Amino acid sequence: MDYATILQILDSTVRLATPLLLTCLAGLFSERAGVVDIGLEGKLLAAAFMSGAAAAVTGSIWLGLLAGIAASMAFSMLHGLASITFKGDQLISGVALNFLAAGLTVVIGQSWFQLGGRTPPLTGNGRFEAWNLPFAEKLADVPFIGPLYYELISGHTALTYIAIACVPLSWWVLYRTRFGLRLRAVGENPSAVDTAGVSVVRMRYASLIIAGVLCGMAGTYLASLAAGFVKDMSAGRGYIALAALIFAKWRPWYALSATLLFGFLEAIGNRYQSISLGDFVIPVQFMQALPYILTVIILAGFVGKAIPPRAGGQPYVKER
Amino acid sequence: MQKMPKWADAVLIPLFSILLAFFFSGLVIWGIGKNPFEAIKVMVDGAFGSTNGLGYTLYYTTNFIFTGLSFAVASHTRLFNIGGEGQAMLGGLGVALVCLAVQWPHWTLALPAAMAMGALFGAAWAFIPAYLQAKRGSHIVITTIMFNFIAAALLGYLLTKVLKVPGAMAAETAKFPVGAHLPTFHEMLAPFGIDFNKNAPANVSFLVALFAAFVFWILMWKTRLGYQIRAFGNSETAAKYAGINPSRIVIIAMLISGGLAGLMAINNVMGEAERLIDNAVEGAGFIGIAVALMGRNHPVGIVLAALLFGFLYQGGAELSFWESIPRELVVVIQALVIMFTGALDNMVRIPLEKMFLFFSRKKEV
């Protein structure tokens, strides 16, 4: 494997990890506030659809981004209505949202565009452009560092950089601000927050709003990358993000590593689909399952017990 | 003292919730320019109007009972087994292997063997996540998600490279021998002079599913094992105090859960397709989650919820056959049903409770 190949694989890793990272952070905020969110997949899909639709119609991916965030937010609020306001089961609500997104995106898309649930393809400003960081071109020829900078670090879309910036930002919000303190507290012991005079409901909704924004970005990223929406295009990334979240033990920096790891494994699987060892050819299916197999192995061997936020999954019922 | 009579809790709330879900589904149908009343009629008619439709409804119901029960067992142990899909796939493999390996003389012999193999394979697929959860604390939610993906890859490989009929297009095994054919409702009911549509796929597995639900009930509420499972699920510390071995319970419960998911294969693989096809589970594993949650992990609830989803599946199919409504609309309706009956039930419960309280106060006065 030469240097260029390694860079390409890493480059692919970053692209594949970006939506996972944003989704994972979305899950991080809501679960840290005690709202378990298996509806990430649905939000991702809804956001991809609305951003694709809006970008196709307006020709601007930034407007698409707004629409994607709005869609994901709407789903978040529905989740909040069910699991916060009406103290319903968060898991059921999440499952329902996933189904809802899978169905609604196609039904609405078909009725709007008559393309079988697809949106028209996005072109020009309808997609994010790759950002070339300063001096990228000039430095490209510098040995070792140059390609690294040019290929790997530079040349991604705005959302990739935003996603990466979200990691320290999330960390800072969670651990360095009043809001973060209350948010974490609400996921650990909501009655402590309540008796301290802070509204649990408001904190939880706030966390879902943040999750909505992040998922909205992730969905828009997918739509932009694929230049349009195709039904079911989230393709299980919401679940993988959830896995990454547990992997990351609900911490922002770990989330970055976890999603990069998943991205990397997928990139490897894409690049090396069948490897022949003499007469024996490792089947494609094995290479494609490799990320999942490795995840299990890593979980079994290296990651200790992941302790979720204690109040996660339970609605806060005061009059117990 | 109760806030509300039990029957109201069990009957009125689901009823109103479903009505609400249907109301919003109607809005969506109306929104895409179709007539919701017509749609409902088509669905009900299609699902229950003929023995053909009923046969399909019950066929889907059977799948969902198995996966619903599967999820419920794990759920009572406070394990979120999201891996029903993969376990059911492996169950299919087990059933296919046993059906193809032996030239079965009669289904009465084939069915028990298939049940055993299906359950065994499903349980085996659940074992690794269970073991890792019990002994290494690896989160079962991730491991079972991963095992779904791995199962799909494994079956993809086996069906395209190993078990496929050479020269055939489709990634599927050969057809099972006639002796492995399970009696359909048509064949079962004909001796009683009842004419059930002979093409509907509902088969004897439905009875197995009902029996499984009954056994589930016995297991959970009448046996020591069920008692221990529920105790552990409610409080791990208390279970330790009582001398209940946590690892043992986790593993046993997951084996039962995987086994039940694997059992589903007698319906879709052996009963319907009579061969193992790619993606034979078709998301029934995930629907099982919704079914169990909606059925409140109780067998009666699960059977009823499975029937509701069977109805939605079959009624929805009719909708797309005859009304040119996109098939995804059914998914929307399913979503709304899950949402309203499963997650937003308090929206109905709170006003109802107030009402009952109001009337009971009034009576006192």
Add this chain to the structure above:
Amino acid sequence: DPAIIFDLGGKFDKSFNEAAYNGAERWAAETGGSYRDVELQSDAQREQALRAFAEKGFNPIVMAGFSFGSALETVAADYPDTKFAIIDMVTPAPNVRSVVFNEHEGSFLAGVMAAMASEGDTVSFVGGMDIPLISKFACGYAQGVKSVKPDANVIVNMTGTTPAAWNDPVKGGELTKAQIGQGSEVVYAAAGGTGLGVLQTAKDEGILAIGVDSNQNYLQPGSMLTSMVKRVDNAVYEAFTAGEDLEAGIFVMGLANDGVGVAMDEYNADLVTPEMLAAVEDAKAKIISGEIVVHDYMSDESCPAY
């Protein structure tokens, strides 16, 4: 009235099912007739839909997709007076027309074009779900490439092993990028919705792409070398036109009867050189004459070209 049943991909998949849909629409537009169609969501519904349509007197009933094979076997016997047509599958029955395509032949031509359009000797293929049918495309393509450049390297990637593999354009794009990283200059996508991501990425990264089933040239003008069209639309159109008099039997749609081919239109006119055209015509003629035998992957599930 005739009826058509689409496979699980749905009628707007931009490739196979959509081609079938276009055929039906063409028939409806030209004759003013009406037809009934349905998209399935479950395997158990194949037989159900067939019976439902047969029961209600639709005739002929066309099925787009090989997966209907086993269902049709039982249903066809129960409705001897109804005519059926199945695409991509051979079902022997007196009232069934089986239409199969020589995708390997069309793909061979696509391979020839890819080889000629590339400067180096690496081209690639992105398949959807890993099933034998898709390998048939890939194998024909690889043979075409090698007929021009014997030492060429044909990278063959599959998107996945579940039906989700048909709807993952993001992954399609990544696979394409990985192939480009390995030097691919032309990518052939036979991957349903995933293929859209492949074509898009090819365009973004400045390489050429080949579409599949329908003529997809218009999707990314300027970077679409061609599309390997499979005239499913014609098959459906003909079946609908024949109506209740549909002739049963096996109909092989190959290069000879223009059942498959490579699309030439205004969107790829700039990319197709006269030499390329000549080579394609030459290969086509030789295949028709039997001088070139394109190996069919499905015949023995192996491919001599890779």
Add this chain to the structure above:
Amino acid sequence: MSAQSEKGRQATAAPTASPAPAIELRGISKAFGPVQANKDISITVQKGTIHGIIGENGAGKSTLMSILYGFYKADAGEVIINGQKVEITDSQAAIAAGIGMVFQHFKLVENFTVLENVILGAEEGPMLRPSIAKARGLLKQLSDEYELSVDPDALIEDLSVGHQQRVEILKALYRQADILILDEPTGVLTPAEADHLFRILQGLKEQGKTIILITHKLREIMEVTDTVSVMRRGEMTATVKTSGTSPEQLAEMMVGRKVLLEVTKSPANPGKPVLEVEDLRVRDELGVERVKGINLNVRAGEILGIAGVSGNGQSELLEVLGGYRKASGIVRMNGEEIDLTGKHSDGQSRRKRGIANVPEDRHDEGLILEFQAWENMIFGYHNAPEYQKNRFLMDNAAIKAATQAKMDRFDVRPPNPKLEAKSFSGGNQQKLVLAREIERNPDLLLVGQPTRGVDIGAIEFIHQQIVALRDQGKAILLVSVELDEIMSLSDRIVVMFDGRIMGEKNPGETNEGELGLMMAGITEGDQ
């Protein structure tokens, strides 16, 4: 109007006519669905006093206080603070009105530090760092002033309950509370900690703060309060001056009948040793040695009381004997050595050897709160042959019948086997556990904190049952942080400190002072 409330009125109205009372509640009512938790309650508390509230489990004390703190919303009634009517819509409003509350179950975030818990909801600004810095200073000042020393950077989960409670008090003080409500604050405290708490409360009172104290312990009421209110079944039955009443009188007002406050028991008649423990050592999950080689024995027909501040190894000792913790050393039951580490070291094997176990924590260990009473009645004994119908099925009918009988015998109220455990009051939950364990007729009964959070009516009953079991010739190992309980129940007392046994005393020949010193790790030699 009843004579009692007439008396209450005089008591509160009499003293000084000077400033407005700190708290005045008028006509507070609250229903939880069909349960009327508070019925038209009025109460007045003067500034700078300590006001006690007593009442049986479920009388409505916590509910009333939660309303005052804005945690629940009253259905009717008004709240007047310092002469001003205030609308207490939520806890924020209560805090603004100068009210602080220490709940029975602490409201702390376990994996946060003390400092973070204290500032939660009362941060200075949107950024945490300046808030923390400022709070650190203030916290130090407060803890010096009120003798409430805690390490501000310690995690809550690492603190003893006593320290956790200090954090709760600091939280209230940090929010400048003038009125402090404490709900059963001593339920989980050691006597030393409780004494410390009361000193703090006295100090707060001297600073002019008003304190409401809910407790089941009449001694505490007599010692620290100025006035006391009695609640019964959601109603306020009396408010009296503490100096003008007696424990017996209060108990009678509470329960509605005469209560024996002293345990009456005949001298023990000990037989052969049932339990013998030699050089027992226990390490916790982190590898820290919690029990450091103890030797003791319990004989048939006697109650061995283990006194000690909680956290000195008693819990671990009970867990080892109960079979759910591993240990090294030798333990003999009826002369036979039992397995401490291997396959037969679990709750089931212990029960088979005749060891019954009333755990310290009835919510987390002794009961499955979601289970019905009858299901709880076989918890731990679910394998017993008499509960099985055949190899596969349990005999639920028989279990229910047995449960009914046990509930009747132990006067569990309401005596309904189909009620979920969580809907019984604390005292009745405890009776359920005791009924289950005692009725197994064990050779050895382990009892941890049998009357924690239980009202005096139930305490009396529970004590009688334990003594009755002893009189049947059974061995009993009692662990309690209540010195009163240890003194009045035990036939012999050993004191544990830091994982070791400090010494053994005869209850007739010792006193609380001496035991208290031993519990603090000071032996006779040191004195």
